[in-house]
Amino acid sequence: MATSAAPRGAQTGNACAIRDLTVVYRVEGKEYPAVREVDLDVVAGEITAVIGESGSGKTTLAMAMLNAVQPPGRIASGSIEYPEVGDVLTLHGRALQRVRGDYVSMVFQTSQNSLNPLTRIGAQVMDLARSHGHRDKRAVLKEAAALCRQMSLDPDRVLTAYQHELSGGMRQRVGIMLALVLGPRLVLLDEPTTALDVLSQSEVLQILRDLQRERQFSALLITHDMGVVAELADRVAVMYAGRVVERGRTPLVLTNPQHPYTRSLIQSIPRLTGDLDEVRPLPGLPPSLTTIPRQGCVFRDRCRYHPAIADTQEPAMQSTEPDHWFACHLGGKLDD
């Protein structure tokens, strides 16, 4: 059995290499880690999903990837390397602004928040083009119209509309259009479908898959839905209380989960288990930011195995097969 952290440094073939990332928030005068010692690669041309319950640190991780963590948050340590860009955490000002949009862009958890309520969508596209130094703004607008059409939106209507004139599903697509219009290499999608009804959800997921295949961008897809992971993601990282507890190629993680938390996430979904009788929701709640254990395994209080060592020692990342890593004292020896 191999035990080690992630591979060192940015490799060729990575759209992003995150190393030893810790992000803290200050609450009542004390700092607490919301993301802790995370190592993660986003492989170029692939969709990497990040899954975990509410509060596990998914959005904080994505904001760090834009070097956009705001007070009371702070990036305490680590690096986030993009090829040809370097460590985004060392950039600021104009250089950072250029990277956001040109290299990496984000579709926010509620796309409403990323749209300007006072400006028509087309004007927002032009602003984006201007702020990124695109001389040919018409070409960018043409690209916006093409993206709209690809997402079954009427560009004449959408580009002249204000956000309040659009439905939730349309706004979400506009968010995706704005994230893609400058042709970034990496797109961060923060729960792009949670605010939508089931039909619009599957439509938007289908659109994302088609766009990604056609344009070959890399994506980090944040979700709390293992079904979405199964449908869309090449790789998946499972987060719990700020830590990545398991990561690997999606089929390996789904068919052979090695961490008890991943196993419960899979068992809580009827369409993955295929049998309603076998659905077993995970009892209890994840810890809040201020109650995450500072030593030992962060999952131990909800773990049905809870070995004594988990109270004092953090499990190291280990691997029993290529492209599949997990952090658990039980070494994958789970008895069901």
Ligand SMILES: Nc1ncnc2c1ncn2[C@@H]1O[C@H](COP(=O)(O)OP(=O)(O)OP(=O)(O)O)[C@@H](O)[C@H]1O
């Ligand atoms: N501005 C803030 N101040 C203090 N704590 C914060 C702040 N933003 C987030 N947190 C805390 O950091 C932790 C991670 O939050 P984050 O929003 O990254 O989780 P998430 O996985 O995206 O959750 P969700 O699925 O609900 O979107 C949570 O405990 C949250 O309460």
Ligand SMILES: [Mg+2]
């Ligand atoms: Mg979030």
